[in-house]
Amino acid sequence: MTEFYQALLAHSFLQYALLAGLLAGLGCGVMGSFVVVKRIGFLAGGIAHSVLGGMGAALYYGFDPTLGAFITAILAALIIGLVSFYNQEREDTLIAALWAVGMAVGILYITKTPGYNTELMSYLFGNILIVSPRELWMMGLMDIILVSMVGLFFKQFLAVSFDEEFAALRGINVPFFYLLLLCLVAVSVVLLIQVVGLILVIALLTLPAAIAGQYMRTIGGMIVLASLLGMAFSALGLSLSYTPDLPPGAVIILVAAGSYLLSLLATRLFLRFKTRFPSTPKNHS
């Protein structure tokens, strides 16, 4: 680890990588909390995987893969969101189909793109070590979008996540805010793909928020703690991967999963301890 810190001071690519991890951690905490409480992890996974289609097409036609990812993610979010509103029975099937079709289209484009394709692996599993300053700016911009939209419409997002029927009765445009929420999830997916790749995105989107949910009373609290955890996991995963020269994305995910497991065990043990030695008398009302 000390080797990593010395290298961090010496190499700008590592500084960029660390910064990318921190920016991604923020996004995963903000949107991951909504994904976890609304239980749309599978939906987020569908968006993430379908994105390969857009990245492949972008590569083939020669424009920015991140832009391709962004457009596909938003499109996938809108399609899934509209279908889940007007034909709920089909939502599951549709997500699975988009998931696979996106990847199939992506593979076709990538294999037909002339030249040597190192891109595929970094799309699938991320490559935080080759992040450019321009990509960092884009990640920062995506974080600003996420934080400001959630800040502006927190009430509405909370109401739509909690009780759609009541929100509608209070005059909230539920379809609009649900679709907006899904679009923001799509933005966070694109943000996280830069770091851990599209296959591993769901883990980073859900694990820090799930841990935070074990300790926090509100979504607001979850967002703050999950963001801090996301940043910590990214930084820790990156530093652990450096000396043995492992892929950082995979190490980051394993750090997050390990922490989730530990946290789960700790809260279970604590609960057992509390029921055996209750500190407050039981409430009888």
Next chain:
Amino acid sequence: MTPESVIQLEHVNFSYSGQPVLIDINLDIKKGEFIGVVGPNAGGKSTLLKLILGLLKPTSGRVTVLGDRPVVTRRHIGYVPQYPRFARDFPITVEQTVLMARLGMTKWWGGYTAADHRAARQALLETETADLQHRRLDSLSGGQLQRVLLSRALACEPEILILDEPTANIDQRVETEIYDLLKRLNERLTIMIVSHDIAFVSAYVDRVACLNQTLMVHHAAHIDGNLLDQLYGTHVHAVEHLHD
């Protein structure tokens, strides 16, 4: 002068994929009334409420709330749903839940205003749950949760209160407390309550609407065993409740 109508249903029919659920419903609820809707399961009680709340449209006929279409006027209705539609372990406090009532009346961006917090506080005081305001919702008992959901409906500053089986999952002592509270609220609000417990309800309400696809309205004083037999088709035990 007769009191004004707040809810009117005129020849309302509703069918669900060709299957009639409600047939020629006529109902006129006056301002200040306390009306109970009883009837067997699948008799259309929840459908009737959804029509009044504008969540469903009638197949034919007309529903009017406060003189206009429900979609326009439903923000003046405080609604307490039967089964909470949310995940019970949702990370949210009592106060945040009640504040949701203010959504249509507050600024569109950012947090809630001081006036919203005052209204929520007032509603919590009214249902005697102000001491729970910082508790997480999933730490409440059934009776406490029901009171909080009633607070959420009151924080809408409604003219009409509609409750769907508000005491389905709570014990009798709390049930009596909640009905006594509703009786007090009835001094300023029109209340419509759906229940399966006709004998219990008839002790509190002015009129009972018996709903089994069709609707018959009776004055609460006239409820007896014969009527129950007619409504449910078989003999039903009416358990007499004593209230002290």
